[in-house]
């Protein structure tokens with residue numbers, strides 16, 4: 304999808320990866336609705352972007368994505384300001400193994416809700432022009448991050464939900480594509496939570512493993528991930544694709560065609576009478 308002239312909505316836009324995604328979209332000619340729960344940082348970003356791109360290219364909306372009303376209102380205000388939405392990036396996310404229900408609410412429930420709101424406004428059956436939804440998962444959406452079981456679950460959920468909905472969208476001819484971004488560690492504020500007792504709960508004793516994992520998988524800078532995000536946005540087709548980003552390589556993930564393709568080499572026979580007729 305060409306970015307120039309498009310309207311994008313980004314959650315968790317005030318800092319970190321969300322800010323990087325907004326900036327690269329603006330640099331490529333899009334207008335962007337910036338949604339974030341952090342009003343102060345969000346307003347500071349809006350002021351900074353106004354200086355660089357002009358006041359009419361962005362709209363900052365204070366929005367807690369876990370609030371159905373606030374999220375729905377933010378979509379409405381975006382449509383009132385810009386008239387349409389072509390690209391949605393569900394980026395807002397937290398790490399919190401202590402308050403794991405909050406992590407599920409932000410990282411998964413809100414991503415589902417925002418994706419469905421995007422679909423509601425984009426799909427051709429509702430008079431929409433179609434569009435693209437990019438959900439931000441993580442490498443922890445492709446394999447278990449032992450220090451963060453619930454975070455891992457939410458990111459696996461984002462990958463599975465997005466891939467399934469991509470197939471459903473194609474089958475229903477909604478005209479909406481979905482893609483997933485799975486970066487390894489990125490130098491943002493979330494990294495500081497990895498060694499924090501407050502967030503890691505039961506697993507703060509494992510922070511040594513985090514250092515090992517960072518050593519194993521590397522640490523990216525925000526601009527590197529923003530470039531990969533732009534690649535996902537501009538690349539035509541590839542509905543349901545999952546892009547992994549590491550310091551060494553950025554590559555699409557190849558999933559097995561069927562879950563049975565991952566069975567080990569020595570299967571035991573099923574119990575008699577249990578196999579499907």
Ligand SMILES: NC(=O)C1=CN([C@@H]2O[C@H](COP(=O)(O)OP(=O)(O)OC[C@H]3O[C@@H](n4cnc5c(N)ncnc54)[C@H](O)[C@@H]3O)[C@@H](O)[C@H]2O)C=CC1
Nearest residue numbers: 315318319320340367368394395396441488489491492493
């Ligand atoms: N930093 C990393 O190592 C990686 C991050 N990710 C994912 O990238 C996304 C962005 O993370 P970062 O930029 O690293 O984190 P960050 O903590 O720097 O930024 C997250 C942004 O989301 C906002 N936010 C948090 N809860 C919110 C809520 N309820 N409603 C609205 N906004 C909310 C925060 O205010 C903040 O501006 C997350 O989904 C994260 O899981 C994925 C892989 C690696």
Ligand SMILES: CCCCCC(=O)/C=C/C=C\C=C\C=C\[C@@H](O)[C@@H](O)CCCC(=O)O
Nearest residue numbers: 398441442443446447448451454487488520
């Ligand atoms: C809890 C906040 C995490 C910070 C943000 C984030 O999402 C970072 C993810 C980075 C990397 C995740 C790597 C996951 C790896 C798993 O696949 C693991 O199973 C790999 C095991 C490697 C080994 O050989 O032991």
